[in-house]
Amino acid sequence: MNIEVGVVIAATGMDVYDPTEYDEYGYTRFDNVITSMEFERLICAGGPTEGHFIRPSDRKIPQKIGFIQCVGSRSQDGRGNPYCSNICCMNTVKDTLLLCDHYPGVQASVFYMDMRAFGKGFEDLYMRSKEEGVKYVRGIPGDVVEDPETGNLILTVENTTTGKLEKHELEMLVLSQGVIPRQDGDTVRKLLTLSTTSDGFVMESHPKLKPVDAPTKGVFIAGCVESPKDVKDSVTQASAAAARASILLNAGKTKIEAITSQVDTELCNFCGICAKVCPYNAIGAPDRKAEKPPMIIQAACAGCGACAAECPQDAIQMRHFRDEQIMAQVEAIVKDDPEKHLLTFACNWCSYAGGDNAGTARLQYPTSSRLVRTMCSGRVDEKFVMHAFKLGAPMVLVSGCHFADCHYINAVHWTQKRMDRLWNKLDKLGIRVDRLQLEWISAAEGQKFAKVMRELEERVQAVTDEEIEFTKKVLAEEEEKAKKKKKPKAKAEVSV
Amino acid sequence: MVAKQVQFRCLMCGHEYSGMYDHDNVTERSCPKCRSNSVRRLPDAKAAKK
Numbered sequence: 001m002n003i004e005v006g007v008v009i010a011a012t013g014m015d016v017y018d019p020t021e022y023d024e025y026g027y028t029r030f031d032n033v034i035t036s037m038e039f040e041r042l043i044c045a046g047g048p049t050e051g052h053f054i055r056p057s058d059r060k061i062p063q064k065i066g067f068i069q070c071v072g073s074r075s076q077d078g079r080g081n082p083y084c085s086n087i088c089c090m091n092t093v094k095d096t097l098l099l100c101d102h103y104p105g106v107q108a109s110v111f112y113m114d115m116r117a118f119g120k121g122f123e124d125l126y127m128r129s130k131e132e133g134v135k136y137v138r139g140i141p142g143d144v145v146e147d148p149e150t151g152n153l154i155l156t157v158e159n160t161t162t163g164k165l166e167k168h169e170l171e172m173l174v175l176s177q178g179v180i181p182r183q184d185g186d187t188v189r190k191l192l193t194l195s196t197t198s199d200g201f202v203m204e205s206h207p208k209l210k211p212v213d214a215p216t217k218g219v220f221i222a223g224c225v226e227s228p229k230d231v232k233d234s235v236t237q238a239s240a241a242a243a244r245a246s247i248l249l250n251a252g253k254t255k256i257e258a259i260t261s262q263v264d265t266e267l268c269n270f271c272g273i274c275a276k277v278c279p280y281n282a283i284g285a286p287d288r289k290a291e292k293p294p295m296i297i298q299a300a301c302a303g304c305g306a307c308a309a310e311c312p313q314d315a316i317q318m319r320h321f322r323d324e325q326i327m328a329q330v331e332a333i334v335k336d337d338p339e340k341h342l343l344t345f346a347c348n349w350c351s352y353a354g355g356d357n358a359g360t361a362r363l364q365y366p367t368s369s370r371l372v373r374t375m376c377s378g379r380v381d382e383k384f385v386m387h388a389f390k391l392g393a394p395m396v397l398v399s400g401c402h403f404a405d406c407h408y409i410n411a412v413h414w415t416q417k418r419m420d421r422l423w424n425k426l427d428k429l430g431i432r433v434d435r436l437q438l439e440w441i442s443a444a445e446g447q448k449f450a451k452v453m454r455e456l457e458e459r460v461q462a463v464t465d466e467e468i469e470f471t472k473k474v475l476a477e478e479e480e481k482a483k484k485k486k487k488p489k490a491k492a493e494v495s496v
Numbered sequence: 497m498v499a500k501q502v503q504f505r506c507l508m509c510g511h512e513y514s515g516m517y518d519h520d521n522v523t524e525r526s527c528p529k530c531r532s533n534s535v536r537r538l539p540d541a542k543a544a545k546k
Contacts, residue, residue, distance in 0.1 A: 403524040413522040434507040
């Protein structure tokens with residue numbers, strides 16, 4: 001089925017954590033241990049028990065019920081997830097109030113590490129739960145055993161407020177399970193080229209300024225696909241996403257980036273690397289049999305330049321950041337006293353801004369560094385680095401955004417891979433590999449920028465004239481060899 | 497590709513350590529000793545010789 005759309009809002013939601021790996025709570029062994037989702041079904045009038053909260057083992061209404069918080073959340077022991085699931089604390093507070101409302105006299109106990117009631121009116125709800133007699137015990141149980149005769153559960157917990165080991169006998173236990181990224185969401189994520197954070201949730205374009213925009217143009221995100229959140233936050237984000245989408249839909253015209261890539265069809269050998277590296281899926285793959293070159297979708301191209309840097313045929317160029325323009329900057333930098341200068345490739349959004357930050361903060365760093373700005377560190381072609389060394393640069397620094405901050409989804413990944421290739425190449429040629437350095441410097445890390453510049457200045461001073469001469473000689477020979485191998489090809493007109 | 501154990505070397509302080517590497521899912525590297533990002537993944541043969 002093909003549907004033509006102007007924008008896409010990804011609101012694919014989340015899944016709940018499966019607590020079976022927390023075997024000490026006995027979820028798979030004891031009938032009366034249930035999850036918070038199962039609790040919702042039991043207490044719901046439309047549920048299997050028509051809203052009667054009965055325990056599965058004997059269908060009696062339990063009088064002592066316990067809740068264990070953070071099951072699968074805020075875990076550092078390798079099980080579950082390290083993040084806070086955001087909604088579980090208030091869900092449990094709501095559940096205890098429901099129990100007190102349905103069954104006055106019931107004794108509910110909540111075992112927690114921290115109760116997080118930060119939303120509007122949430123603290124009041126939490127206090128109401130306490131006033132209703134719900135007992136809050138600060139401590140996560142280490143063990144749950146079942147009394148085989150009564151089916152009751154005995155919890156062992158260290159109360160961290162009193163510092164004492166306590167045993168609690170309960171008739172039913174509810175595991176407040178955390179939330180996880182949707183497990184079948186990969187297809188949508190790949191289709192929309194959405195990147196994810198280390199916890200698996202979809203990453204927004206900017207956490208403060210574009211919280212509902214995906215890095216891919218025309219794609220917006222709402223709800224738990226981005227991070228665990230409650231209904232109110234999901235509705236707020238969905239409203240914002242709809243508003244952002246309507247701006248684009250009603251604009252009539254779309255502004256595209258000025259810096260986009262273009263293919264030289266005569267140089268292209270249809271290898272398809274460009275289509276593979278593009279973080280935005282903005283390059284239609286070439287067809288070798290039909291000799292059809294890759295097609296750049298100009299509206300989707302964000303201008304990172306990873307395709308231009310990776311193209312083995314130099315068949316892709318970036319508007320305003322063409323190879324010859326960058327090479328000219330490199331040549332200008334190493335023209336006079338090259339041995340005294342540190343050549344730095346800095347990405348526009350982070351490292352270059354980090355340098356600005358160091359300047360505005362009046363941080364002291366050596367004046368020997370010379371910056372070449374590229375939109376992304378992914379644009380830094382191997383040949384730029386080699387050209388700098390060939391002209392006598394003592395050291396080269398490639399700097400870009402931290403992986404989580406990359407303005408171009410994951411273009412920075414290609415920088416890392418290229419640096420590995422470059423280090424191997426230098427090693428093979430007998431050139432000291434530590435003359436090529438890599439640093440991830442964010443726009444806020446002015447101090448790191450200054451520190452790196454100071455450290456590398458010392459290393460620049462340590463590079464000997466003999467080393468530089470040797471490098472120049474080796475690379476000149478390599479260039480000659482490469483020229484002999486490569487058949488000359490006439491440059492053709494550039495097509496888009 | 498499956499993640500594999502490889503050897504890394506920091507080009508700032510020279511510290512060598514082993515870690516996981518997945519070619520399809522590259523992660524940010526940072527030297528555990530000096531925090532530099534100039535961390536080279538040593539080629540397999542070279543790492544084996546060490």
